[in-house]
Amino acid sequence: MSKNNNNRLPRAKGSEMAAFYTPKDCARKVKRIVFQPENRRIIEEFLTILEMKEKFVEHDVPIPNKIVMFGPPGTGKTLTAFYMAQQLDIPLVLVRLDTIIHSHLGETASNVRKIFEYAKASPCVLFLDEFDAIARTRDNNDEVKEMARVVNTLLQCLDEFECGSIFMAATNLQEELDHAVWRRFDTKMTYGMPDDVTRNEYLRLLIGDFNQEQQTLQFASSSLKGCSFADMEQIVLKAKRKAIIESTLLSAEHIQYSLEEYKPHLNTEELQIN
Numbered sequence: 001m002s003k004n005n006n007n008r009l010p011r012a013k014g015s016e017m018a019a020f021y022t023p024k025d026c027a028r029k030v031k032r033i034v035f036q037p038e039n040r041r042i043i044e045e046f047l048t049i050l051e052m053k054e055k056f057v058e059h060d061v062p063i064p065n066k067i068v069m070f071g072p073p074g075t076g077k078t079l080t081a082f083y084m085a086q087q088l089d090i091p092l093v094l095v096r097l098d099t100i101i102h103s104h105l106g107e108t109a110s111n112v113r114k115i116f117e118y119a120k121a122s123p124c125v126l127f128l129d130e131f132d133a134i135a136r137t138r139d140n141n142d143e144v145k146e147m148a149r150v151v152n153t154l155l156q157c158l159d160e161f162e163c164g165s166i167f168m169a170a171t172n173l174q175e176e177l178d179h180a181v182w183r184r185f186d187t188k189m190t191y192g193m194p195d196d197v198t199r200n201e202y203l204r205l206l207i208g209d210f211n212q213e214q215q216t217l218q219f220a221s222s223s224l225k226g227c228s229f230a231d232m233e234q235i236v237l238k239a240k241r242k243a244i245i246e247s248t249l250l251s252a253e254h255i256q257y258s259l260e261e262y263k264p265h266l267n268t269e270e271l272q273i274n
């Protein structure tokens with residue numbers, strides 16, 4: 001992770017409000033990214049539009065620059081932000097939510113403003129994870145009226161976000177997002193547990209060239225049904241470690257033991273996209 005010296009990241013509570021990743025850092029993270037077909041299509045279209053900027057200006061059609069992603073943990077939302085930065089060859093600025101949220105909500109609103117000002121001044125992918133924490137629907141927050149101020153600031157920042165940067169936000173809790181905030185996004189993506197094809201593709205990337213017994217991949221693919229990408233990665237790593245310790249080929253048993261040890265939070269019904 002490198003520092004941006006030209007335009008310093010804003011600070012709060014004594015530390016920087018965001019982590020800064022160069023396009024090169026991002027490239028390392030996304031080596032094995034797998035998209036579900038619909039999301040791949042959305043991202044490709046988004047990138048194509050950015051490549052054709054002039055045409056859109058000519059036709060007076062606004063260029064999209066705000067993406068919201070929702071879906072369960074470990075399905076690639078954060079990874080997509082890295083991918084976008086790498087593709088656009090601009091840095092990723094990953095906001096540290098715990099640093100911008102302050103017990104004085106007035107302070108939170110001011111931090112939100114600062115972070116957007118930074119992104120306006122220097123082209124980047126500005127990424128806000130756990131977005132629901134600051135963009136909660138205002139009706140839900142009667143007990144904390146001040147929260148409305150944070151959401152209003154956010155709305156203003158989104159409306160004024162006309163610059164070379166891209167704003168991306170992710171949440172597990174789509175229903176919790178304020179409607180007005182939701183409406184501000186020109187691009188929306190739903191993430192889910194991998195379908196059969198995507199699971200196979202990802203496992204092939206994970207296990208691919210590792211010395212293995214026949215049928216290992218096939219076994220992994222059927223036994224890891226319902227796992228998120230992140231779960232599959234952890235289980236396969238565990239299995240590889242076992243194979244290395246034993247100096248044997250990676251096998252179905254290694255996958256099975258690792259699955260039992262890891263105990264993934266399986267949810268086959270959760271937003272599986274086909």
Ligand SMILES: Nc1ncnc2c1ncn2[C@@H]1O[C@H](COP(=O)(O)OP(=O)(O)OP(=O)(O)O)[C@@H](O)[C@H]1O
Nearest residue numbers: 032033034072073074075076077078079229230233
């Ligand atoms: N679509 C994917 N393709 C390849 N790897 C993935 C994918 N999704 C998740 N992974 C793996 O799981 C890890 C965690 O993924 P990521 O941080 O993107 O999940 P997330 O959807 O942002 O989850 P959370 O809601 O918990 O923030 C990644 O670093 C990567 O190793």
Ligand SMILES: [Mg+2]
Nearest residue numbers: 077078129170
């Ligand atoms: Mg994430």
